[in-house]
Amino acid sequence: MTYDPSGRGATRSAAENQIKAGQLSTSGAPDDRLLDISGLTVDFRTRRGISRAVNDVALSVRRGEILGLVGESGSGKSITALSVLGLVPAPGRIVAGQIVFDRRNLLQLPEAEIAKLRGRRIGYISQSPRAALNPSFRIREQMDVTLRACAPELDAAGRADKARSLLEQLGFADPERVAAAFPHQLSGGMCQRICIAMALAGSPDLLIADEPTTALDVAVQAQILALLHELNRKLGLAILIVSHDLALIRAIAHRIVVLYGGEVQETGDVGTVLAAPRHPYTGALLQSVPDPDHPSARLAFIPGFPEPVPPDADGCRFAPRCGFAFAPCLSQRPILRLVEDGVRARCHLLDPGMATP
Amino acid sequence: MAKLILRRLFGTLPVLLGVSFVVFVALQLVPGDVARTILGYNATEERVAALRAILGLDRPILVQYVTWLGNLARGDLGQSVALGVPVLTVILDKIGASLILMGASFALVLVFGLLLAALSGGHHRSPLDRMIVLLTLVFASVPPFWLGIVLLYLFGLQFRLFPISGMYDMANPGGLPDLLRHLVLPAVTTAVSSLAVVARVTRGRMIDVMNQPYIMTAKARGLSRPRIVYVEAVRNVLPTYVGISGLQIGYLFGSAIFSEIVFNWPGIGLQLYQAIIQRDFPVVQGAVLAIAAVFVFGNLIADLIAAALDPKRAT
Ligand SMILES: Nc1ncnc2c1ncn2[C@@H]1O[C@H](COP(=O)(O)OP(=O)(O)O)[C@@H](O)[C@H]1O
Ligand code: SF4
Ligand SMILES: [Mg+2]
Numbered sequence: 001m002t003y004d005p006s007g008r009g010a011t012r013s014a015a016e017n018q019i020k021a022g023q024l025s026t027s028g029a030p031d032d033r034l035l036d037i038s039g040l041t042v043d044f045r046t047r048r049g050i051s052r053a054v055n056d057v058a059l060s061v062r063r064g065e066i067l068g069l070v071g072e073s074g075s076g077k078s079i080t081a082l083s084v085l086g087l088v089p090a091p092g093r094i095v096a097g098q099i100v101f102d103r104r105n106l107l108q109l110p111e112a113e114i115a116k117l118r119g120r121r122i123g124y125i126s127q128s129p130r131a132a133l134n135p136s137f138r139i140r141e142q143m144d145v146t147l148r149a150c151a152p153e154l155d156a157a158g159r160a161d162k163a164r165s166l167l168e169q170l171g172f173a174d175p176e177r178v179a180a181a182f183p184h185q186l187s188g189g190m191c192q193r194i195c196i197a198m199a200l201a202g203s204p205d206l207l208i209a210d211e212p213t214t215a216l217d218v219a220v221q222a223q224i225l226a227l228l229h230e231l232n233r234k235l236g237l238a239i240l241i242v243s244h245d246l247a248l249i250r251a252i253a254h255r256i257v258v259l260y261g262g263e264v265q266e267t268g269d270v271g272t273v274l275a276a277p278r279h280p281y282t283g284a285l286l287q288s289v290p291d292p293d294h295p296s297a298r299l300a301f302i303p304g305f306p307e308p309v310p311p312d313a314d315g316c317r318f319a320p321r322c323g324f325a326f327a328p329c330l331s332q333r334p335i336l337r338l339v340e341d342g343v344r345a346r347c348h349l350l351d352p353g354m355a356t357p
Numbered sequence: 358m359a360k361l362i363l364r365r366l367f368g369t370l371p372v373l374l375g376v377s378f379v380v381f382v383a384l385q386l387v388p389g390d391v392a393r394t395i396l397g398y399n400a401t402e403e404r405v406a407a408l409r410a411i412l413g414l415d416r417p418i419l420v421q422y423v424t425w426l427g428n429l430a431r432g433d434l435g436q437s438v439a440l441g442v443p444v445l446t447v448i449l450d451k452i453g454a455s456l457i458l459m460g461a462s463f464a465l466v467l468v469f470g471l472l473l474a475a476l477s478g479g480h481h482r483s484p485l486d487r488m489i490v491l492l493t494l495v496f497a498s499v500p501p502f503w504l505g506i507v508l509l510y511l512f513g514l515q516f517r518l519f520p521i522s523g524m525y526d527m528a529n530p531g532g533l534p535d536l537l538r539h540l541v542l543p544a545v546t547t548a549v550s551s552l553a554v555v556a557r558v559t560r561g562r563m564i565d566v567m568n569q570p571y572i573m574t575a576k577a578r579g580l581s582r583p584r585i586v587y588v589e590a591v592r593n594v595l596p597t598y599v600g601i602s603g604l605q606i607g608y609l610f611g612s613a614i615f616s617e618i619v620f621n622w623p624g625i626g627l628q629l630y631q632a633i634i635q636r637d638f639p640v641v642q643g644a645v646l647a648i649a650a651v652f653v654f655g656n657l658i659a660d661l662i663a664a665a666l667d668p669k670r671a672t
Contacts, residue, residue: 085577119579131570136592136668145588149579182668198578 033100034206034238035061035084040097042079042088042262043311052311053079053092055262058336061206064236066228068253068270070246070285076262077242081208084240085124086114102205119150123199127211129192133183139194140179143167143201150202166197170227189220196227200237207231210242225252246289250274258282261309261317264336268343278345281318316348324349362661369653376649377429380642381422389636390414391438425642434646435639439632444643447628452647454524455613455624459651461540462547462609463602469548470555471591471598477556478563478594479586489556496553501612505546505619512542522621543616550612551605555598562597566590596663603659607652 042054054076061067069077082088084099086106099106102121106114118124126132134142143163147154154162167175170193183191192212199207209228213221229252231237243249249256249270256273258266258281266279277283309317316322319329328348336346348354392408393400409415413424428435434444477489513521519541520526526535566572567590575585614626621627625644632640664670 087573087576089573115579115581118577124574124577126570126574128570132574134571134575134589134593136595136666137589145580145584146578149581149584184669195574202579 032062033060034063034065034102035240036098036100037080037084038098038100040080040083040099041095042076042083042092043095044092046091050311052309052313053262054083055309055311057097057259057262057264059257059264059267061238061240063205063238064232065255066232066239066241066253068249068256069240069242069259070244070249070256071259072244072285075259077244077259078210079262080259081124081210081240081242084206084208085118085122086111119146119199119204120202121204121206123202123204123207125192125195125199125207125209125212127214129188129195129212129215130183130186132195133191135183137182138179139181139183139186143179143194143198146198146201162201163197166200167194169200170194170197171223187220188216189223192216192220192224193227196224196231200231204237206238206240208240208242211244212241213248214243214245221248228252246274246285258285263317263346264344265318265347266343266345267336272340272343278339278343278350279347280322280324280349282345284323316346328354358661358665361664365657365660369657372653373646373649377426377642377646378422380645381425382418384638384641385418387636391636391638394636395438429646434643437632437637437640439635439637439640444639447640448625448643448647451623451625451628451644454622455617455626456651457524457536458540458543458547458613458617458622458624459606459609461544462551462613463606465544465548466552466555466605466609467602469552470559470602473552473556474559474563474594474598475587475591478560479567479590481564481567489560493553493556493560496549497557499549501546501550502615502619504549505543505616508542508546509619524623543613543620543622546616546619547609547612551608554608555601555605558601559594559598562594563590566593569593595666599659599663599666603656603663606655606659610648610652 037060038058040054040057041052044051044053057076057080059067059069059080069080071077079088079092083094084101084106088094094107097107101117106117133139140163143166144156144159147159147162151159151162163179164175167178172178172190172193178186178190178194186194196207196212207228212228213224216224225248228239228241232239241249241253253270256267256270257264258273258279260281266273266277266282273282274286277286314333315331316325316329316334319325322329326348332348334346334348334351336344337350338344339350390405390409392405392412392414396405396408406415413421416424425435432445434448436442437444437447440447473489473493477483477486480486509521512518520539521542524536524539525531526539567586572585572590575589580589610626613622613624614629616622617624617626618630625647629641629644629648631637632644
């Protein structure tokens with residue numbers, strides 16, 4: 001697989017999508033949902049009042065699937081991802097919803113039970129790989145404590161073997177040298193591969209990757225994405241990948257969830273959604289993807305910026321920036337409606353009963 | 358690392374020179390006079406003036422200072438006016454007791470400073486954290502002299518838990534256990550405010566570290582909470598902790614002078630206090646130099662340890 005940062009060169013063909021769908025053995029059955037989030041709502045209580053970072057979000061990741069979560073910075077992607085791990089930073093708080101992982105609602109589990117899932121069933125990698133490694137310990141020691149936590153059945157020699165094989169699996173030709181290094185002696189790409197190795201230490205079913213390539217240069221981005229893709233194909237690892245980069249999501253994900261203002265605006269099969277976006281926000285995002293063939297061409301961008309939302313806000317979150325906004329957009333919150341097979345979007349334009357301008 | 362050590366070692370020289378010069382000049386401003394001290398208050402002005410000439414006290418300050426430095430280079434700190442023995446003998450005789458007191462106080466500062474910092478900073482805004490913040494705020498603002506008197510009254514006189522004076526029992530000295538019993542009150546008195554400073558500064562860094570991405574990812578990797586707080590985070594506050602602890606050595610000496618006076622601890626602080634009262638300027642000068650040397654080298658060692666603890670600087 002090659003990563004095409006333009007997002008335009010190779011629009012995924014229908015055949016390719018067939019192949020991807022074919023890998024999902026039990027696709028469609030209700031039980032194949034490894035992660036099923038519904039009604040997730042997260043508030044941040046700050047001095048300036050309550051801001052709602054995530055509002056009524058529903059999404060699911062099936063076994064063996066790569067789900068792409070996209071949206072501009074501040075749209076609530078990271079908070080959604082961290083909710084699954086039970087690691088929403090203070091003063092954030094999950095105020096409503098369900099997070100069902102492998103048939104158990106995490107929000108009703110005691111903290112000790114959720115802690116057991118971290119590392120062992122759910123892996124996590126972040127957007128700042130070097131900062132995600134403890135600067136004071138050698139890679140060897142960090143891998144060892146991770147394995148001690150995630151694979152308690154291994155003894156010291158077993159952990160050393162496992163660490164070596166994980167590093168080899170992640171493409172390090174000389175694992176011993178890497179293991180002896182401190183994070184500051186390694187490149188960003190190496191740090192991210194080490195983070196992935198540690199995230200895989202407990203053989204998780206789900207990997208949450210929050211902007212895993214944002215801090216890396218383009219060549220390394222492609223390498224990391226190819227790695228994730230391979231892990232998905234070979235191990236059947238389900239991946240929830242978060243990115244503001246639509247081209248990246250297009251290149252790697254099976255399905256897509258577009259987030260804006262903490263709400264799901266559009267979701268569906270990645271090929272179908274990006275071939276013909278139903279939601280004006282998805283359309284605008286798609287147009288702001290830079291075109292490498294015409295680097296001098298002016299970028300289309302969405303004017304304005306996402307603003308923190310109070311919990312009681314009415315109307316469409318995107319209305320202040322939407323080129324298609326009409327009267328109801330300011331007063332009524334659109335619902336997420338099924339517009340065609342598997343594609344849902346939250347926009348009044350898609351409501352046949354609503355008078356359009 | 359070797360280069361750093363050499364550079365820092367040379368850096369201490371100007372500090373020690375500066376301190377000794379300032380003290381030398383300051384002593385000239387103190388009312389009273391060595392010759393007068395030696396001869397007593399009944400001596401005539403002529404005899405005092407004659408002795409001043411013999412001791413070289415009538416020469417310009419700078420000349421006196423250079424002479425003193427020259428003698429210092431030969432290991433001669435002059436004669437104690439009050440005791441009639443070399444200053445070096447006085448200092449060597451007393452510095453041992455002071456180092457014992459300092460060592461015990463410093464151990465308290467190191468152990469409880471880090472412990473309180475980890476317990477509070479590792480659990481930011483918990484009830485325990487709030488309690489420790491309040492406690493250290495009180496500790497940091499207690500003057501050691503006052504604290505010494507309060508402890509002496511409470512634990513020495515009221516509850517009679519600890520002896521209140523000296524290093525060993527006069528009647529039947531009892532080795533190490535006896536020494537430790539005598540150490541408790543003066544060591545606590547000396548340590549308290551420095552301990553609070555170390556705990557507060559280290560706590561601040563601890564809170565900072567606990568908010569770093571690598572702590573969040575450590576949680577996501579399934580590491581246990583105790584492991585994260587007491588190993589992953591504490592390891593990263595060590596450079597700050599060692600640095601601020603090193604700075605306390607100077608303050609500890611200051612506090613130690615008060616507790617030596619209150620608890621009659623036969624150390625260099627008590628000697629310095631007596632020398633000032635007796636206008637025994639050579640001893641004052643020598644004692645201050647010894648204190649400054651311990652302070653400077655203590656800091657030097659702390660800095661080197663802090664550097665060694667930082668993988669980016671150590672390699
Ligand atoms: N520590 C915080 N304090 C207050 N508000 C926060 C904090 N972290 C996130 N938020 C709110 O949550 C929103 C979503 O944040 P985030 O999920 O990090 O966005 P994304 O990952 O999509 O860039 C932000 O716009 C902000 O309003
Ligand atoms: S609901 Fe209205 S404002 Fe919102 S995206 Fe649709 S047209 Fe734009
Ligand atoms: Mg984010």
